[in-house]
Amino acid sequence: MAHNVVTGPESDAALERSAERVLPLPGRLAAELRRVVGDDGVITDPGALLVYESDGLTVYRVRPRAVVFPRGTEQVAAVVRLLADAGVPFVPRGAGTGLSGGALALEGSVVLSLARMNRILSIDPVNRRARVEPGVVNARLSRAAAPYGLHYAPDPSSQAACTIGGNVAENAGGPHCLKYGATTNHVTGLTVVLPDGEVLELGGAGERVGYDLIGLFVGSEGTFGVATEIEVKLLPLPEAVETLLAIFDQVEDASRAVSAIIAEGLLPAALEMIDQGTIRAVEASVYAAGLPTDAAAALIVEFDGPRAGLAAEAEQARRICEREGAREVRRATTAAERERLWQGRKKAFGAMGRVAPDLAVQDAVVPRTRLPEILNKVYEIGARYGIRVTNVFHAGDGNLHPNILFDRRDADEVQRVKRASEEIMRACVEAGGSITGEHGVGLDKREYMGLIFGDDELEAMCAVRRVFNPRGLANPGKVLPVRVCREWVGPATHEASAAVSAGAGGAGGA
């Protein structure tokens, strides 16, 4: 029964697709699920399940036992209750664009797809709130709010595909969270289905009474239950936007400019850096943005807000960049020019696809003042392991995204990628940073949690998870290291237990 094999840098096994066989759902569960969500709402065909075997971090592949597509809170609750009765775990999934393996169906999980729950339930322009289902695509909400002069501020780079539900699970960020904050700063209400099927309303009008369970739920990566309705803040569209693109011959100069802009009291809406490797990949691709390929780094500095005074802020940032050694500073004043300046940043990941078959988009944070030394360290680590690392990142937040280029068919290279990633994480933590700024822990980083938290903290997190998810049925195997939560009950059925052990054996012996 060699299914459910976790393949990826995590295991020592070669990177191969999960085995052909998929553990069937126990007893009449499939039929009962179909009674709730309709015949077209359950996928069990092994071929069709292939689509769901990974998320945006494609080195990990695990085929789920089934995918269920509920519509509405009641169906989610009914599905979750059926799964709980059968002891089958589940993993909620939005668009599957996550970059930490968080949507992988471990331990015999069923995928609970929120794709069909994609309604914008209400937009309240007076109170600047929207209520949405979790499957609403991030960018669609801002488009829907635009006629009211409003927008939804968190803007992950995948916003054209990623969903608000996934954003809530991961506490997603994006370039503009420098000024506006991450998802957690924008969620004001949640309808939640707990792993036993109980429906809970959190937040809404009036003041919250008791603990901030909304704040606790956001970023819990699907391990506390499923958000089935989400109320968020909408912000006024800025009256004006000023965008600068500064080109540097030295990465250190660009990093210093970032620190100087922050230290001088400017508050850009976004402050992004792309390095030479990224510039060259972009310029060699169909997304070419007219950036000089001999430049060491480019900074995008964007200001938004009232028109009055905005140009002066941009001018101040331009002077800082020039003082720190920028060879050229371009300025966009129209939307079309702005799009062009952002092109190199936004299409970086796509452009990288030409360079190598696989791309690991890493995610770590350091204090902003430590950026220059950490960037040098990242390049040095890459060189030492003989792998190519480029950087595209949210410099203003100190949120690095080292992009590691590799070929997953090359087992030795995959091992080097794994070791280099871990060294990068260690370097960021030693600089006083974090192992993830916006992608989440998921499966990929759960073993790094011990780098920033001690056993007491990890056990406290485990205890909190147990309160929401006592049987371990919601997204098992994520966020916390395996060694923590020893008392973890885990999936209860005989089939699921067999699946886990078979999976472990398969991974070790493949």
Added chain:
Amino acid sequence: MLDRLCSIVGPGAVRAGDEARWAVHGVVPKAVVAPASAEEAAAVLALASREGWVVEPAGAGACLDAGRVPGRVDVVLTTERLAEVVEYEPADLTASVGAGIRMAALAARFGAHRQWLPLDPPGHPAATLGAIVSTASAGPLRLAHGTPRDHVLGLQLVTGDGRILELGGKVVKNVAGYDLVKLVVGSRGTLGVVTRVNVRLRPIPAADVTVALLASGPDRLVAAFQAMREARIEAAALELVSPALSGSLLGEPDAWALLVRFQGNAEAVEAARSRLPSVAQGARVEALSPDRAEAVWSGLSAQEARAALAVRLADRPSELAGTLATAARFFPGSPVAAHAGDGIVRVLVAAPEGAATGSCVEAIAGARSAMAARGGTAIVARGPREILEEVDPYGPVGPALRLMQALKKEFDPAGILAPGRFVV
């Protein structure tokens, strides 16, 4: 008890003879202890857990008249000796500070670098950061800057059973693990004692201007507030105050006032200010000098902190007129101040005594059911014992209470931390 506490923190840190000052709703503790480190606090709490001593966490002691009336208090644990700035890197706009530091001290320290922590809850200069974080208190600036949950990057928590947990981090962006920081912010000492707080700072805005709109009644000002929002004139604070406050703060005892605070670069602030008359709905527009503006905002904060009974009525901002009407109906004649942009009305009652106590109890219950009927809330932020013995300051929590109780048990298994004071 005193001897055993002395053996942990030293005799100087057990405040013998000072117990009455730290009484919680009149319940005088047997001991007041001021640990000098998280380790000492952990030892005190571990001992209290073993002995079953009831502990009330405190900062400067300004929040002890909030919350339900305790049945018993054995030990008040104050963080006032944990008042150092542990780390402050101005270029990163982050700092790590002891929970017992007062906001005035922080403002001076950060202000030297033209930075600030934009939190202005009632009584804030004298309040400790730990108390503000533990109670999730915010003031008028919440409109632009949010509440403590938006500013705290990480914190050190000593749990009821004496574990020292380092939660969150020090960087401005961090999603590693569960956000236990959010759980602790606003948990009112029921999960642990916050001993250190890591905060994100903001640059002090280049321009900061306050304008008062004055009118004989609130309706015109509510309309002005709504017109401002529609016109996208975005303020950092929007406070609507009744004539009693308008009189003491502005010398306008016959007028309601909408205090509009603009922050940003000088050009943007001037542009916003110049547009105000166009949305004022006929209200008188009066710009305040910087000194006067400062006095108005600190005066409002101080008056709110002084009120013996403070009731918060909250609903959506669009319902502000209805919320104000509810306040007027149940608390006729009492001063009110409203965070207009957040829909939160505070009723400030001076000193209810005797028969007035009973009518306050009825008023709170009445306002609560009136607010609940529209989906809003009524919370007693602070009040005298006689009233809080008769009416729950928080009101119903709903089914989520079960989760909250289970969470408390994980952090305070012996149930010694402020039991019965909050909703759990």
